[in-house]
Amino acid sequence: MSACPDKELLLHALVDGELDAGNALALEVHVATCAGCAAESAAIRAVKAQLQAAPLAYTAPPSLFDRLDAAIAEAEAPRRRRRAVRGETWVMSGAVGALAASVALFAFIPTGVSLQSELVDAQARSLEAQHLVDVQTSDRHTVKPWFNGKIDFAPPVVDLASQGYPLVGGRLERIDGRRVAALVFHRQAHVINLFIWPGDAPAEPSVQQKDGYNLIRWGRGGLVFWAVSDCDAGALAGFQKDFAAATR
Amino acid sequence: MNGRLLPFRRSPARSTAGGPAGFSSAPGSGSPRPGPAGTAASLSRPSGAPRFRELIAPHIDAAYSLARYLARDAAAAEDIAQEALLKAYRGIESLRGGEVKPWLMAIVRNAYFDWRRRDNGRTVTGPAAEIAMAETPAEETSAEDALIRQGDVAALRRAIETLPEPFREALVLRDLEELSYREIAEITTVPMGTVMSRLARARRMLGERMGVLEPTS
Numbered sequence: 258m259s260a261c262p263d264k265e266l267l268l269h270a271l272v273d274g275e276l277d278a279g280n281a282l283a284l285e286v287h288v289a290t291c292a293g294c295a296a297e298s299a300a301i302r303a304v305k306a307q308l309q310a311a312p313l314a315y316t317a318p319p320s321l322f323d324r325l326d327a328a329i330a331e332a333e334a335p336r337r338r339r340r341a342v343r344g345e346t347w348v349m350s351g352a353v354g355a356l357a358a359s360v361a362l363f364a365f366i367p368t369g370v371s372l373q374s375e376l377v378d379a380q381a382r383s384l385e386a387q388h389l390v391d392v393q394t395s396d397r398h399t400v401k402p403w404f405n406g407k408i409d410f411a412p413p414v415v416d417l418a419s420q421g422y423p424l425v426g427g428r429l430e431r432i433d434g435r436r437v438a439a440l441v442f443h444r445q446a447h448v449i450n451l452f453i454w455p456g457d458a459p460a461e462p463s464v465q466q467k468d469g470y471n472l473i474r475w476g477r478g479g480l481v482f483w484a485v486s487d488c489d490a491g492a493l494a495g496f497q498k499d500f501a502a503a504t505r
Numbered sequence: 506m507n508g509r510l511l512p513f514r515r516s517p518a519r520s521t522a523g524g525p526a527g528f529s530s531a532p533g534s535g536s537p538r539p540g541p542a543g544t545a546a547s548l549s550r551p552s553g554a555p556r557f558r559e560l561i562a563p564h565i566d567a568a569y570s571l572a573r574y575l576a577r578d579a580a581a582a583e584d585i586a587q588e589a590l591l592k593a594y595r596g597i598e599s600l601r602g603g604e605v606k607p608w609l610m611a612i613v614r615n616a617y618f619d620w621r622r623r624d625n626g627r628t629v630t631g632p633a634a635e636i637a638m639a640e641t642p643a644e645e646t647s648a649e650d651a652l653i654r655q656g657d658v659a660a661l662r663r664a665i666e667t668l669p670e671p672f673r674e675a676l677v678l679r680d681l682e683e684l685s686y687r688e689i690a691e692i693t694t695v696p697m698g699t700v701m702s703r704l705a706r707a708r709r710m711l712g713e714r715m716g717v718l719e720p721t722s
Contacts, residue, residue, distance in 0.1 A: 305680060
């Protein structure tokens with residue numbers, strides 16, 4: 258038993274919801290009285306159901322994401338340098354001087370920049386308005402799952418609003434050739450970037466300065482944390498203490 | 506694509522409406538182009554990377570999957586998808602309104618044809634792979650069909666891969682990527698009627714192996 262030859266393609270369109278209401282109704286009326294067309298449309302549904310029951314679409318391998326990240330970072334780099342040199346208006350007016358200085362500096366740093374430079378560079382880039390966060394929310398339950406599938410570790414996410422460091426969001430960064438998580442917090446008018454990746458570091462915080470930015474590094478649970486900000490050293494130390502306490 | 510809930514995969518329209526404010530409210534980022542709210546054109550124009558992240562990144566899996574089903578080779582699919590996605594990144598300015606996914610799928614398809622020309626038959630794909638499948642001994646085919654009937658993912662993927670290319674791409678775009686007939690017609694540059702007959706043919710071939718459709722006389 259088979260479908261009416263003139264109806265076969267239309268039966269697919271009916272099952273796919275591609276027919277307008279009038280044609281769909283007319284065909285449904287026909288299917289109700291035609292055993293061949295009824296069997297055919299049931300079979301089409303069965304094929305579709307079986308295709309939908311299995312995860313047949315492929316997922317992109319992590320290496321593809323890495324290659325795209327690298328190619329786009331490379332394509333974007335000259336753009337950033339030109340902008341810094343031309344001295345276009347930066348969004349965060351308070352940081353204009355420091356930013357222009359640090360970005361211009363990086364334009365002339367040869368390959369092999371230090372980790373601290375990369376972190377400061379990432380901090381500076383993040384202050385471009387469009388790059389501060391990929392996921393913008395103060396809800397840590399939104400930020401944490403956002404990282405799923407993008408990085409192969411789970412960064413701890415806490416909101417420190419009550420301590421004066423509200424969570425703004427998160428984004429992906431590329432530091433030292435690997436993909437890392439960056440959490441973004443505010444401290445009054447300042448931005449704190451907290452970079453996180455797997456590795457070992459002493460739990461005791463280590464305080465550093467680089468190009469007018471304060472950096473604090475510490476380790477916990479197989480993760481390395483780097484907090485970077487242009488806020489004063491005391492405020493950043495307070496942030497480190499509160500974050501470490503909240504994730505203990 | 507079912508059951509995976511990466512926030513990454515949110516639809517462009519939704520993420521534009523509720524997404525990071527920085528994309529649409531950044532000062533000094535050029536005059537917004539006219540366009541209906543919620544489409545690509547309503548975004549202001551920051552540099553390419555944020556637009557890529559916002560509009561194209563949600564479809565990276567789909568781009569790779571289409572490349573994979575067309576090329577039927579993991580390494581080739583990665584190259585094709587990368588080339589297409591970077592082409593999309595560079596051409597992002599040409600995306601004014603409209604849906605991102607069909608636009609990207611068309612770029613992937615072109616990248617596949619470019620790759621096939623360059624590859625020049627070094628990778629066993631195209632008709633050669635289909636012929637190899639057709640020559641598989643009957644007992645192997647029936648074992649494979651048994652797996653297909655059990656819903657075995659690898660066997661189902663192989664079954665799709667043995668479909669001739671025009672049928673395969675119609676099926677993948679419709680039943681895996683859930684694009685409309687009209688979008689598929691535009692991507693594959695054939696009339697809608699052709700899309701419908703290719704899709705029907707592809708489903709019939711799969712349905713026969715699944716044991717749910719009888720072969721037509």
